[in-house]
Amino acid sequence: MIHVLKVNGKEHRVDADDDTPLLWALRDHLKLTGTKFGCGIAQCGACTVYMEGQPLRSCSIPIAAVGKRAIITIEGLAGREAKAVQAAWIARDVPQCGYCQSGQIMSAVALLKQIRKPTDRDIDLAMNGNICRCATYDRIRAAIHDAARTLGA
Missing domain, CATH: 1.10.150.120 ([2Fe-2S]-binding domain)
Known part of the structure; x- marks a missing residue:
């Protein structure tokens, strides 16, 4: 399934299953490897990104749940x-x-x-x-x- 993700201010098309964790969409599909895999159960914080400005663990969020909400990774962090x-x-x-x-x-x-x-x-x-x-x-x-x-x- 094609998902449109808004990451670091740009829209990206990702062809992945609905239940693919956002972490793997970022790392494997978009090649944004600054966000790390640590535990896979949202307990270690290595995969932290912002969704609509709020920090969250990207390993536990399926890309189907992201919708049109803006994602910021460490590569897009500014200010x-x-x-x-x-x-x-x-x-x-x-x-x-x-x-x-x-x-x-x-x-x-x-x-x-x-x-x-x-x-x-x-x-x-x-x-x-x-x-x-x-x-x-x-x-x-x-x-x-x-x-x-x-x-x-």
Whole structure:
């Protein structure tokens, strides 16, 4: 079946079964490989994308459920918050293996769009479910605080 997906501001035609997870449509059909497969059950956060501005786990969303809603992947992430988070990630040397980082960054940017001066608790709640096997959680939290300061929070 042909599905029309609006991803990163462009429409794409994807020929796939209705139950194909959005993650695989992005990676296999559109070659947007920044979104990662981690667990396949929406528990690790590696596959986080935005649908209509809200972070969600793309491994658990069938493409038939997407409809005409806009999807943003790590490749299409832009704006002040994204630049601040990416700069803080580099300054704090957050990534080790880097595998989870696109999902971590997507969740961090979504948080800063909602809460300009997050507390540690706000960060912990927003980042809950984003697993980092290298355990860089302290650096992630510090980088989010740094990004918030950069944004003038």
